[in-house]
Amino acid sequence: MSSPTPPNEHSELYAQIYEEIRAIARRSMAGERRSHTLQPTALAHEAFLALSRLREAGALERTHVVALASRAIRRILVNHATARLARRRGDGARREELDEQLSDELSAPSGADPLELVALNEALEELERVDARQAQLVELRFFGGLSHEDIARIQGVSARTVDADWALARAWLRRRIDGAKDPR
Amino acid sequence: MSRHSQIRALFLEALAAPAAAREELLRRACGGDEELRAEVESLVESHQAEECFLDGGALGSQFRVSEALARSDELRVGPYLALALIGDGASSLVYRARDTRSGVEVALKLLRPGALSAQAIEDLLAEAELLRRLEHPAIARCLDAGRAQLHGAASAYLALELVRGTTLSVYVRSSEASTRHRLELLAAVARAVHHAHERGCAHNDLKPDNILVDGEGRPKVIDFGAARSLRSSGDAARPPGGTPRYSSPERRSGDAPFDAVASDVYSLGAIAWELLTAKTPDDERMLGEARPSAAVTLELRGELERVVRHALEHDPARRCPSAAFFADELERYLAGVAVLSPRPSAARRLAEFARANRVLVGGFAATLLALLAGVAGTSWALQRAREARDAEREQRELAEVRLEQAQAARERAVQGAQILGELFRRFSDRSRDGAEKVEAALVDAASALPPAVEGAEEVQLALHHSLGVALADFGRYELTVEQLERALALAGGEREEQLERRAILLLDIAAAQSLRGDQLASLARIDEAQRLADLHASISAPTRLRCAVARATALLERGRTEEVRALAAQIRAQHGYAPGPLSLALASIEGRLLTEEGRFQQAIEGMTPALAAARAQLGERHDVTLGLLNNLGSAWSQAEDFAPAEALLDAALEGRTKVLGERHPDTLQTVHNLASLRRRQGRLEEALELQARAARGRAEVLGPLHPRTLLSRNNYASQLQALGRFPEALVELRSLLASAELALPEQHWQRGLYRRNLAVLLHEMGEYDEARTNYRACLELWEAQFRPDDPRLSDVRHLLSLLP
Incomplete structure (x- = not known):
């Protein structure tokens, strides 16, 4: 299998998936605000239902x-x-009555520091230009929570290649992010 | 080999080598390429550093797409295979599922994994037990229930008859069902509820969302999750939660003895009311208290109104005795047979009226009307006396006496007119019947006032002024402005008190115009008052301060915050921190400015002592106190400290509702802010409801194009978007933008805001081109408006950069 078709963000499917996951994350966050504990089982449970609905609708390639x-x-x-x-x-609170337009963006159940996330995103965009496969690996691993075996299958490479890619991508991103944080 | 591939190969080689040998290895491999060597070395160094956030997942171990997907093939519970999620409750999820034994599709109710408990499992099985007792064509049947393992935990399931249809409210709206059909549906539902009652089961959560209508227009009652056996008693009989707006008063209050059957009947009445008046039931109070006939639409009148009100009786003992009786009554009405529901007795109606209008019943209305007539009359009396003096010179003595009397009467009348507005404010009860009566009296008075009579201008002026101010309390801002303008036309003269009064009138007019939504006119009047103050040193300090504060408020409304900031500083410099309502109002404005800048802590620190002072000096019910409650609550809310926010906003809402009425713009502002709070708390459905209420109220009171209405509509759309209801949000935002372009000046920053929000939605929906166009339009507008370092600009630029 050659390298997979890169995910197409213009597709109807992407819009659907995006919407589904956003809704799931929001619901789980609403739960979290009330109880101050995440409900990971509930999140996963609902997430796969959402995904299965999509699969049912379009008989899609899992990858x-x-x-x-x-x-x-x-x-x-x-x-x-x-x-x-x-x-x-x-910036989100420009007047008493308007304050929430920025919180339109959902509240996701992320413990990650927003600064780190934004920095990572920028670094990833750069990495995409240098090596798209490594960038996709990071996306699948960090955001999708996929194992290296799964990623190897998706990318059509060996697990060892994924391990090696990961070692480099991780070092590369770290250096890029630390460098941005602490400019010399 | 590309540079990056080269780096990769060397990097891996270096990692594989023993640490001591690395330096040598790299020197050799890179030849003279120092840059390459430095690059690889720094990467190796990065690699060796400790663990970093990249090693975990963005969502920790809580979300793995692969696992989620792997398990999507196997949502099997007992013999059922889940196909799609169709219902999403607080503690349970309902799926369309297939029975793998028979191939029949069912509605499968499962406990939310997050809400799983031994009690929840027992409750679900108990629900099945209750449902098995029931067999009625308008009740979704229980097919199967049992315990099962779900994701490795003990759980339970409930398989119900699958109803393919929509909820009652959606059905009624979308099919434009006739009144007759609505009544037939209601009767069928009431019969089903009665059936359950006969079998010893109360539903306890009847509402339009729990009634489905199938493809053939037949209703099915669903969700017996709150149902209880009528044989249980004590705490076991009291169901949890419930939906307040369909719940009986005794159930809402929580302490009266609770009769589940009577309570279900009340819910049927509430559903009927909603179905027939098309009023969304925010009007909880309307359902609970004396229900004004003014709210009754054509569909609900006469005998039918009696039937529904009978079911909505406050006192369970007087209420329609059973669901079957209610169904019978509806059918009698449909058949054109006289209904049996009693007409409320005269005594009872009087008692209700008295409760609602304590003051009016005490003769207040009559007194007011007499006073109004008297004031109007004295104008004529004075005029007649003057004429008499001129015409009847020979009876000069008598005429002088008359004139004296008339002048004395005029003095009294002026005083009377001045206290009139005060009286209205203080005593008029806000419940609808009372308010309508007083309002009607005022409107009549306004039209009945004779044109100015020479020599009686003082009376006339005071009367117009008081009437105008009183009308404003009822939200009749058009009439207020009209009355005040007439007063202003009479307010000539250069004496000190005349100038002072002119300034006050101008400020009163400005206030009414602002409430009416005419900000430009309002500002023009304030400027006029300001010019008077500039020209005449005699204008008093309080009036000057009022003028400045009004100006600051109006500018704030227009979004001209820079000017407000300068003005606030100037007022502080001139007037200092002297105690009094205006100084406290200024503190409120300053708090709002700080909140807008995101300096929540400072805003809170500034407004907290101001609120304490306002409470002590002005009392709980003063406008300024209420405004501070609102603004301070909003600041806490934005600082995401919900407990104080909730307490303050609740107090503001209660106070404003009592003092100003439900529909007053300030009350709606608090509703709006409360909606924002709910949303921050993650209580999205409540937030949506409040936001809808604020938007609707503002559209009615301020007009659909008022900037505040637009803001509420914006937040309503955001709320829809937050709930994932994209198509509705899109319709709303597009229409909002069209309204904004009609209503707002070309440079108004809100135009940019709506463009931005529309773009964000389109962005999310994948309509990238249109999103881009709108981001750019927003940016262009804001770049012309804001300082280059304004964070709003970088926000939009960043969003734009996220577009593919």
Whole structure:
């Protein structure tokens, strides 16, 4: 199998997946705000139902769904992080009555620091230009939570290649992010 | 080999080598390429550093697409295979599922994994037990139930008859069902409920969402999750939660003895009311208290109204005795046979009226009307006395006496007119019947006032002024402006008190115009008052301060925050921190400015002592106190500290509703802010409802194109978007943008905001081209408006950069 068709963000499918996952994340976040504990089982439970509905509707390649879902998660989390940062700067509250337009962006159940997420996103965009396969690996691993075996299958490479790609991509991103954080 | 591939190969080689040998290895492999060597070395160094956030997942171990997908093939519970999620409740999820034994599709109710508990399992099985007792064509049947393993945990399932249809409210709206059909549906539902009652089961959560209508227009009652056996008693008989707006008063209050059958009947009445009046039932109060006939639409009148009101009786003992009786009554009405529901007795109606209008019943209305007539009359009396003096010179003595009397009467009348507005404000009850009566009296009075009579201008002026101010309390801003303008036309003269009064009138007019939504006119009047103050040193300090504060408020409304900031500083410099309502109002404005800048903590620190001072000096019910409650609550809300936010906003809403009425713009502002709070708390459905209420109220009171209405509509759309209801949000935002372009000046920053929000939605929906166009339009507008470092600009630029 050659390298997979890159996920197409213009597709109807992507829009659907994005919407589904966004809704799931939002619901689980609403639950979290009330109880201050995440409900991971509930999240996964609802997430796969959403995905299965999509599969039922379109008889899709699993790998495509996985890749698109990972991308959707990335975008959701990054948007959220951006909004949170904007709010920290006081930008979300421009008047008493308007304050919530930025919280339109969903609240995702992410423990990750918004600064890190936004920095990672920028670094990933750069990595995409240098080596698209490594960038996709990071997306699938970090945002989609996929194992290296799964990623190897999706990318049509050996698990060892994925391990090696990961070692480099991780080092590359870290250096890029640390460098951005702490400019010399 | 590309540079990156080269780096990759060397990097891996270096990692594989023992640490000591790396430096040598790289020197050799890179030849003289120092840049390459440095690059690989720094990567190796990065690689060796400790764990970093990249090693985990963005969502921790909580979300793995692969696992999620792997398990999507196997949502099997007992013999059922889940196909699609069709219902999404707080503690349960309902799927369309296939029975793998028979191939029949069912509605499969499962417990939400997050809400799983031993009690929840027992409750679900108990629901099945109750349902098995029932057999009625308008009740979704229980087919099967049992315990099962679900994701490795003990759980339970309930298989129900699958109803392919829509909820009652959607059905009624979308099919434009005739009144007759609506009544037939209601009767069928009531029969089903009665059937359940006969079998010893109360539903306890009847509402339009729990009634489906199938493809052939037949209703089915679903969701017996709150149902209880009528044989159980004590705590076991009291169901959890319930939906307040369809719940009986005794159930809502939570302490009266609770009769589940009577309570279900009340819910049927509430559903009927909603179906027939098309009023969304925010009007909880309307359902609970004396229900004004003004709200009754054509569909609900006469005998039918009696039937529904009978079911909605406050006192369970007087209420329609059973669901079957209710069904019978509806059918009698449909058949054109006289209904049996009693007409409320005269005594009872009087008692209800008295409860609703305590003051009016005490003769207040009559007094007011007499006073109005008297004031109007004295104008004529004075005029006649003057004429008499001129005409009847020979009776000069008598005429002088008359004139004196008339002048004395005029003095009293002026005083009377001045206290009139105060009286209205203080005593008129806000419940609808009372308000309508007083309002009607005022409107009549306004039209009955004679044109100005020479020599009686003082009376006339005071009367117009008081009437105008009183009318404003009823939201009749058009009439207010009309009355005040007439007063202003009479307010000539250069004496100090005349100038002062002119300034006050101008400010009163400005306030009414602002409430009416005419900000430009309002600002023009304020400027006029300001010019008077500039020209005449005699204008008093309080009036000057009022003028400045009004100006700041109007500018804030227009979004001209820079000017407000400067003005606020100037007022502080001139007037200092002298105690009093205006100084506190200014503190409120300053708090709002800080909140807008995101400096929540400072806003809170500034407004907290101001609120305490306002409470002590002005009382709980003063406008300024209420405004501070609102603004401080909003600041806490935006600082995401929900407990104080909730307490303050609730107090603001209660106070404003009581003092100003439900539909007053300030009350609606608090509703709006409360909606924002609910949304931050993640209580999305409540937020949507409040936002709809604010948007609707503002459209009615301020007009559909008022900037505040537009804001509420914007937030309503955001709310829809947050709930994933994209198509509806899109319709709303497009129409909002069209309204904004009609209503707002070309440079108004809100135009940019709506463009931005529309773009965000389109962005999410994958309509990238249109999203881009709108981001750009927003950016162009805002770049002309805001300082280059304004975070709003970078926000839009960033969003734009996220577009593929």
